[in-house]
Amino acid sequence: MESNTTTASTPPSQSSIPAGDGLIHVRVLPPSKLTLHRLNYKYPLKLISPAPSQWAKSLTVFVLSYGGGLVSGDEVNLRVVVERGGRLCLQTQGSTKIFKQKTPSSPPTIQRMTVRIQPGASFLLLPDPVQPFAESNYVQHQIFELEDTVNDTSSIVVLDWVTEGRAARDEHWSLKRFESRNEFFGVKNIDAVDGGSAGGESVRGRLLLRDAMILDGEMLCGDETLRERQDSQTIFATAVIRGKPFTRLIGYIKTRYANEPRIGQKRWDTDDDSRRHNRIEVEARDNGVLWAASSVRGFLLVKVSGVEMEGVKRFVKGLLSEVDEDGVQREGGCIAEEFGTGMFRCLE
Amino acid sequence: MEQNTTPKNAEESLEALKSQIASLQSQLAAAKAQLQIPIPSLSSYTPPKSNIFNADLHPFIRTPLTCIYNIKLTQKKGNLAPSPPLHLWLLLADSALPIGSFAFSSGLESYISHRSLRPAISPKPTPKTELTRFLRLSLLSISTTTVPFITAAFKSPSSVLTLDDTFDATTTCEVARRASISQGRALCSVWDKSFASSLLKIEPNNTEIPTHCKPDHFGPSWGYITRLSGLPDTSEALEQVVFVFLFNHVKALLSAAVRLSLIGPYVAQQILASEEVGRLVREAVERGRGIGVEEAGQSVPTVDLWQGRHERLYTRIFNS
Structure with missing residues (x-):
């Protein structure tokens, strides 16, 4: 209701939904007008959708929490539907701060999101990192249901990242527990007669990919604490990409990974027989950025870690915006072409 | 995988082994007796015919696999779980x-x-x-x-x-x-x-x-x-x-x-x-x-x- 969307949304009464619940439903009206068919939410979740300009290629919704963070016991349940031809980008404004668990028996902080992406729809999730404070206990579970995995027109770019906490207060992975799961499912039709109309006849199908990370601050490994196990890395990021519109982006990332400087006995930057390393590669290495890309079951999965936040941000932004060898953004990169400009706010 | 550090433990463990061996042997005998009868379910595991479970087997071989279970097995005398299938391991x-x-x-x-x-x-x-x-x-x-x-x-x-x-x-x-x-x-x-x-x-x-x-x-x-x-x-x-x-x-x-x-x-x-x-x-x-x-x-x-x-x-x- 508070949202300043320009579209004719038909939200149910706000009071009827449970605390922390939210729904975003993107629909394309003829001829090709992107609308927020539904947008509703309840405290502690807040959704803001800036009115799209007329020529906007996508809708953007900001996912916020009141006070800029979530406390123990907060539970957010966001459902997202992107209908045929829809383009939705979810962003945040600043890192998601996870406050400490009140008492050892208090419930954890939970964020769940289920996203349904119809054929020909694209979804971009580029939030700021999650920042778990000391003694926090956080569970994040994100489910993405891709309706078209045959022609790969249900497209996604998802970024999920976590930092060590408030370094200024000497928090370095001092969290109690952090769990993040990203699951990608296919969809199967129960009622095959009405092949994929907007209704709910299709249910979650086969698990296509699951990326799960569990950090347990209370567990010792030998005598190593979680902080020591992290090898001075202060940030871990995972990006998952799939879909026809991002074919070029996927190719670009694979090529860059294939061209990564080799690690070996010789000094990598003075290796005579390897090729000359360009600026972005040298910069990433100097910033302590480590990364790996793998093609798994139709997805491209990129893992990045680094010793400092800014280096990783710059690196991820460079990767997603397909920068050239000198670090200049490509005109008309895949993400800009699909969603428009201004998508990289969280990476600035 | 140390065997046992104190003499007391060693004794206890020896006791445990002996009782384990005794019960394994009785099981083996029982199993051999049953050999002609089809075995109805999994719970009656038939040990391999070789006498690999023989107590004279080099003691080291059983050490890594069985030492963890000694305590549990002694607690369960009479109702012993099926023998460790050493052959498989x-x-x-x-x-x-x-x-x-x-x-x-x-x-x-x-x-x-x-x-x-x-x-x-x-x-x-x-x-x-x-x-x-x-x-x-x-x-x-x-x-x-x-x-x-x-x-x-x-x-x-x-x-x-x-x-x-x-x-x-x-x-x-x-x-x-x-x-x-x-x-x-x-x-x-x-x-x-x-x-x-x-x-x-x-x-x-x-x-x-x-x-x-x-x-x-x-x-x-x-x-x-x-x-x-x-x-x-x-x-x-x-x-x-x-x-x-x-x-x-x-x-x-x-x-x-x-x-x-x-x-x-x-x-x-x-x-x-x-x-x-x-x-x-x-x-x-x-x-x-x-x-x-x-x-x-x-x-x-x-x-x-x-x-x-x-x-x-x-x-x-x-x-x-």
Whole structure:
């Protein structure tokens, strides 16, 4: 209701939904007008959708929490539907701060999101990192249901990242527990007669990919604490990409990974027989950025870690915006072409 | 895996062994007597016909596998769980088992090569401390990623193919996937070509446990074939299944470390025999089997990065 969307949304009464619940439903009206068919939410979740300009290629919704963070016991349940031809980008404004668990028996902080992406729809999730404070206990579970995995027109770019906490207060992975799961499912039709109309006849199908990370601050490994196990890395990021519109982006990332400087006995930057390393590669290495890309079951999965936040941000932004060898953004990169400009706010 | 440190413990353990032996022998006799009668269910595991369970067997052989269970077994006198199928374990823990584990270092090679990119620690770690650190991290990681699937495949062998598919979806590191698939398929074919004819203890028409599945990944196939070999669905049996898997993993890492010249063969055996490794493996068994497949996940994110970057090494001797 508070949202300043320009579209004719038909939200149910706000009071009827449970605390922390939210729904975003993107629909394309003829001829090709992107609308927020539904947008509703309840405290502690807040959704803001800036009115799209007329020529906007996508809708953007900001996912916020009141006070800029979530406390123990907060539970957010966001459902997202992107209908045929829809383009939705979810962003945040600043890192998601996870406050400490009140008492050892208090419930954890939970964020769940289920996203349904119809054929020909694209979804971009580029939030700021999650920042778990000391003694926090956080569970994040994100489910993405891709309706078209045959022609790969249900497209996604998802970024999920976590930092060590408030370094200024000497928090370095001092969290109690952090769990993040990203699951990608296919969809199967129960009622095959009405092949994929907007209704709910299709249910979650086969698990296509699951990326799960569990950090347990209370567990010792030998005598190593979680902080020591992290090898001075202060940030871990995972990006998952799939879909026809991002074919070029996927190719670009694979090529860059294939061209990564080799690690070996010789000094990598003075290796005579390897090729000359360009600026972005040298910069990433100097910033302590480590990364790996793998093609798994139709997805491209990129893992990045680094010793400092800014280096990783710059690196991820460079990767997603397909920068050239000198670090200049490509005109008309895949993400800009699909969603428009201004998508990289969280990476600035 | 120390035997026992204090005389009192040694005595207790000796007692335990004796009672275990006595009861195993009576079981063996009972089983032999039953040999003509078809065995109705899994719970009556038939030990191999050889007298491998004979008490005169070299004591060392039973040490690594049975020492953990002594206490439990003594508590359960009279109601003893089926005997540890030593024959099966000797086969599966054999370094000559042709599944090619020697070709994989599970990220160790990459970890060592990235040494210069990791933060400097003082005092400067020796190759041995680097190796033992990696060993700990690797066991932690594998206990929250692979062990849940071994456990699940063992407990519900009928859903092994679904589990295998889920494991495939969950293992996102390309290098780790290749390593797991290569060893898993090899294990299945060793089972098929060499072991099944004598070790398969499940009737072909058993409706609960299909005998002809071919899972791809190492973890699920390990849980599956050990179940096919007639181990009962008990906590003790499962502990052994996971213990041997993880102990094999440690052996493979140590063997890789020797070939990477991090340590010599004597030190490798010293580490393998150490109390610490025994404890780490037992901890990993305990941790891992308490995790459901839906809760499995990577607990050491750097391991995925080191292992994923294995392909980027200038030179490499291992496949992972």
